[in-house]
Amino acid sequence: MIQISDLIFSWPGQPLATLHISNLHIAKGEKLFLHGPSGSGKSTLLGLLAGIQTAQQGNITILGQDLGQLSDANRDKFRADHIGTIFQNFNLLPYLSPVENVILGCNFSDRRTATLKSANSTANQQAITLLEELGIDELCRSRSVGELSIGQQQRVAAARAFIGQPELIIADEPTSALDADNRDVFIKQLFEQADHYQATVLFVSHDNSLADLFDRKVSLQEINGACR
Amino acid sequence: MNLITLAFKSILNRKASVLLTLFTIAISVMLLLSIERVRQEAKQSFSSTISGTDLIVGARTGDIQLLLSSVFRIGHANNGLSWQSYQYIKDQRGVAWTIPISLGDSHKGFSVLGSDENYFQYYRYGKKQSLTFTYGRAYHNAQEVVIGSEVAKQLHYHVGQQIIVAHGMGNTSFHNHDDNPLTIVGILEPTGTPVDKTLHVPLKAIELMHDSAHTNDARIISNEHEHEHEHEHEHEHEHEHEHEHDNVEHKHHNHKAHDLSALESEPGDLIGHPKQLTAFLMGFDSPLYTLQVRRNINTYKPEALSAIMPGVTLRELWGMLDIVEKILLLFSVVVVLISLLGMLTTLLSSLSQRRRELAILRSVGARPKHIFSLMCSEAVLITVLGSLIGVVLFYLLMLIGQGVLQAQFGISISLSLLSYYELMLLGVIMCTGAVIGTIPAIRAYFYSLNDGMSIKL
Numbered sequence: 001m002i003q004i005s006d007l008i009f010s011w012p013g014q015p016l017a018t019l020h021i022s023n024l025h026i027a028k029g030e031k032l033f034l035h036g037p038s039g040s041g042k043s044t045l046l047g048l049l050a051g052i053q054t055a056q057q058g059n060i061t062i063l064g065q066d067l068g069q070l071s072d073a074n075r076d077k078f079r080a081d082h083i084g085t086i087f088q089n090f091n092l093l094p095y096l097s098p099v100e101n102v103i104l105g106c107n108f109s110d111r112r113t114a115t116l117k118s119a120n121s122t123a124n125q126q127a128i129t130l131l132e133e134l135g136i137d138e139l140c141r142s143r144s145v146g147e148l149s150i151g152q153q154q155r156v157a158a159a160r161a162f163i164g165q166p167e168l169i170i171a172d173e174p175t176s177a178l179d180a181d182n183r184d185v186f187i188k189q190l191f192e193q194a195d196h197y198q199a200t201v202l203f204v205s206h207d208n209s210l211a212d213l214f215d216r217k218v219s220l221q222e223i224n225g226a227c228r
Numbered sequence: 229m230n231l232i233t234l235a236f237k238s239i240l241n242r243k244a245s246v247l248l249t250l251f252t253i254a255i256s257v258m259l260l261l262s263i264e265r266v267r268q269e270a271k272q273s274f275s276s277t278i279s280g281t282d283l284i285v286g287a288r289t290g291d292i293q294l295l296l297s298s299v300f301r302i303g304h305a306n307n308g309l310s311w312q313s314y315q316y317i318k319d320q321r322g323v324a325w326t327i328p329i330s331l332g333d334s335h336k337g338f339s340v341l342g343s344d345e346n347y348f349q350y351y352r353y354g355k356k357q358s359l360t361f362t363y364g365r366a367y368h369n370a371q372e373v374v375i376g377s378e379v380a381k382q383l384h385y386h387v388g389q390q391i392i393v394a395h396g397m398g399n400t401s402f403h404n405h406d407d408n409p410l411t412i413v414g415i416l417e418p419t420g421t422p423v424d425k426t427l428h429v430p431l432k433a434i435e436l437m438h439d440s441a442h443t444n445d446a447r448i449i450s451n452e453h454e455h456e457h458e459h460e461h462e463h464e465h466e467h468e469h470e471h472e473h474d475n476v477e478h479k480h481h482n483h484k485a486h487d488l489s490a491l492e493s494e495p496g497d498l499i500g501h502p503k504q505l506t507a508f509l510m511g512f513d514s515p516l517y518t519l520q521v522r523r524n525i526n527t528y529k530p531e532a533l534s535a536i537m538p539g540v541t542l543r544e545l546w547g548m549l550d551i552v553e554k555i556l557l558l559f560s561v562v563v564v565l566i567s568l569l570g571m572l573t574t575l576l577s578s579l580s581q582r583r584r585e586l587a588i589l590r591s592v593g594a595r596p597k598h599i600f601s602l603m604c605s606e607a608v609l610i611t612v613l614g615s616l617i618g619v620v621l622f623y624l625l626m627l628i629g630q631g632v633l634q635a636q637f638g639i640s641i642s643l644s645l646l647s648y649y650e651l652m653l654l655g656v657i658m659c660t661g662a663v664i665g666t667i668p669a670i671r672a673y674f675y676s677l678n679d680g681m682s683i684k685l
């Protein structure tokens with residue numbers, strides 16, 4: 001699913017590398033917990049995986065596609081087609097309804113639209129199904145995004161990540177703004193969806209107590225050779 | 229949901245600041261369009277005041293002064309020209325027609341113009357249009373008057389009505405008398421020129437008016453004398469008054485009856501024996517004569533005269549106003565620019581708050597070029613909406629201002645569709661808006677390149 005080998009990345013103008021990962025493999029369908037306290041190069045790694053930045057050396061292969069081989073525009077397209085993202089908080093555009101927020105990504109991805117079409121569904125229908133599955137009922141859907149609780153907002157964001165069945169879900173500290181109960185419910189629902197849609201989950205957090213819920217735990221500090 | 233809808237919803241989300249920007253742009257567009265429309269209509273009505281006239285001749289004075297006094301009824305001609313000179317020049321070779329003009333009198337603030345039948349036959353305005361009558365016909369004798377459309381409208385005059393025309397300028401005339409009542413025999417169609425605000429009488433009527441004015445002067449003196457006397461005979465006085473009252477009422481009753489019978493008058497002498505004219509208009513068989521006759525008039529020995537070509541002098545006069553016109557245009561352009569810069573400020577300041585929004589869009593697969601076009605379309609949407617509202621406001625303003633402009637300045641504003649020039653102005657504004665919109669768009673582009681999906685606050 002994801003293969004990172006001999007990756008070296010440094011920000012322009014900085015003499016030292018920010019990231020140096022000799023080998024990281026994530027299998028298809030795996031739910032990986034990546035432990036990354038701040039300063040461990042977490043954001044940089046996510047940027048590289050999403051194709052915002054490109055590495056100076058080494059390569060990242062996702063779904064058999066070497067990201068370094070793609071042009072800027074194609075990397076953006078690749079992200080739109082294959083990767084769903086959930087942020088820490090404030091994931092949603094405040095001026096769109098929950099459903100509109102969920103289908104936002106379909107505007108930029110032909111593949112997701114095509115997937116929906118082959119499943120005999122429209123973006124709207126699929127968004128409602130996803131939101132239902134994540135426990136956002138009709139009453140919540142009719143509200144504006146700002147009126148939703150943070151837990152509900154994160155679930156809308158999860159629905160957005162899953163729509164059109166991308167193969168990889170990157171979750172960047174999605175539960176840090178949630179209390180313990182909500183956090184566990186959220187992760188449980190995330191896994192259900194991932195199993196349902198056969199997606200690989202890369203869950204990044206500084207909170208080690210969550211690690212037990214996952215298939216595997218990797219500490220970014222340990223694998224990042226630049227972080228010493 | 230495409231980018232335009234997204235831009236639109238994003239704008240709606242920032243209603244307050246965007247509405248203000250929209251309003252500024254709308255007001256500035258309204259201002260620019262209004263100034264341009266009034267400027268053009270003013271120029272139009274200005275240059276269409278007189279046409280088809282080759283020369284205007286008057287006593288020696290400045291070209292512009294002669295034009296203003298003879299055509300626009302602004303200011304006074306200091307001197308007149310003698311009837312003999314008029315007769316002499318009139319008979320020159322190549323002269324097709326002449327229109328004598330005698331000005332200087334007024335009726336309730338409207339100027340009175342003495343002329344002859346040539347006035348209705350040869351006077352042209354606008355695109356060589358001749359004067360036409362809404363009601364009635366031209367005057368036939370010295371007891372008749374033809375009034376302009378504004379005079380009829382403002383004073384509620386109608387054909388067949390009898391009016392008194394006084395000697396002297398201004399509203400308050402001391403020589404008011406009922407010796408020479410004139411019958412209204414014609415009302416002219418609106419022309420949008422000073423003709424609308426003019427009462428046209430035969431030269432002879434002016435002469436009669438002045439003659440009687442002189443006798444009237446004497447009468448006033450004797451009246452005053454009588455007045456002292458009358459104090460002793462108050463009874464008699466009251467009696468007289470009542471009698472006068474009866475007379476007036478009687479007249480009123482007969483107005484309607486007059487209407488038709490008034491038009492069936494006997495043609496009579498229109499010219500009389502005038503000694504002086506204010507000016508006269510000339511037309512030639514061929515324009516070739518114009519310069520030659522003009523030179524002859526300017527060097528005419530018995531009297532100091534000047535002849536002007538109205539087209540040339542009109543341009544000269546408009547040229548003097550040109551700078552004012554340009555400054556007005558400049559100001560309104562600057563106001564539009566300021567409003568667009570206001571939009572730039574709003575967009576730029578909102579941009580830093582919107583980096584999160586951009587990061588979210590990036591995370592769902594928006595490319596930097598999408599971000600760029602999103603920001604651009606916001607600017608374009610604001611400018612286009614602002615311009616549209618501006619056009620609506622412009623028409624509202626014109627609708628309201630129409631009456632005032634016509635009444636105060638004689639500028640008739642047509643509520644016609646936008647001209648090519650005005651559409652071009654709007655186009656330029658929208659293009660400028662789009663160009664200005666690229667500035668925040670470029671910034672957003674680089675933000676989204678550098679920030680990527682990482683959310684920075």
